[in-house]
Amino acid sequence: MIHPLSDVQSKDIGEDTNIWQFCVILPKAKIGKFCNICSNCFIENDVVIGDNVTIKNGVFLYDGLTIEDNVFIGPGVVFCNDRYPKSKNKNFKLYPIIIKKGASIGANVTILPGVTIGKNAMIAAGSVVTKDVPDDTKYIDGKCF
Numbered sequence: 462m463i464h465p466l467s468d469v470q471s472k473d474i475g476e477d478t479n480i481w482q483f484c485v486i487l488p489k490a491k492i493g494k495f496c497n498i499c500s501n502c503f504i505e506n507d508v509v510i511g512d513n514v515t516i517k518n519g520v521f522l523y524d525g526l527t528i529e530d531n532v533f534i535g536p537g538v539v540f541c542n543d544r545y546p547k548s549k550n551k552n553f554k555l556y557p558i559i560i561k562k563g564a565s566i567g568a569n570v571t572i573l574p575g576v577t578i579g580k581n582a583m584i585a586a587g588s589v590v591t592k593d594v595p596d597d598t599k600y601i602d603g604k605c606f
Contacts, residue, residue: 464500471504475512490522493530507555511562525557532560535568535586544574561596 463469466482475494480486486504493512498504503521511530516522518536525542528534542555556574560566564578567586578584579596588600598605 499536517568525555526560527557528560529562529564531563533565534560535566535570537569538566539569539571541572541574 463480464482467480467484469480469484469486470488471486471490471492473491475492475496477494478492478496478498480498481500483500484498484502486492487506489506490504490508492498492510493514495512496510496514498516499518501519502516505522505524507524508522508526510528511532513531514528516534520534520536520538521540523540523542526540540558542558543553544556558572558574559577561578561580561582563581566578566584567588569586570584570588570590572578572590576590577593578590579594579598581597582594583599584590584594585599585601590600591603594600594605
């Protein structure tokens with residue numbers, strides 16, 4: 462289901478994926494099957510989303526982001542792909558972010574450029590993730606458990 466109040470330009474969207482109102486999805490984005498993209502999300506061209514992914518309200522997915530299968534992204538999560546952001550930066554360098562299978566990212570998390578979140582990792586709400594998070598760990602207050 463694609464809500465009529467969304468702007469979905471991509472044709473690469475899997476079966477039984479729901480895209481709710483006020484989403485913008487650019488033409489080259491890839492979204493798997495059985496996903497739920499909640500309202501007010503933005504997805505750029507160089508974004509790959511696996512199967513069975515939930516992306517809650519108000520999440521913006523920028524170029525260089527890969528989200529594997531069975532991932533949960535909480536509301537208001539921020540992904541940064543530029544270490545030195547400037548307007549009209551001629552020296553822009555993209556730093557990809559990878560979210561591995563089964564990871565869960567809590568509300569209002571900020572993930573900095575170049576970070577990989579491991580399989581089944583859980584990121585506590587409100588965290589700022591500055592470094593890679595290993596598989597099967599919990600990330601709370603900058604520490605892995």
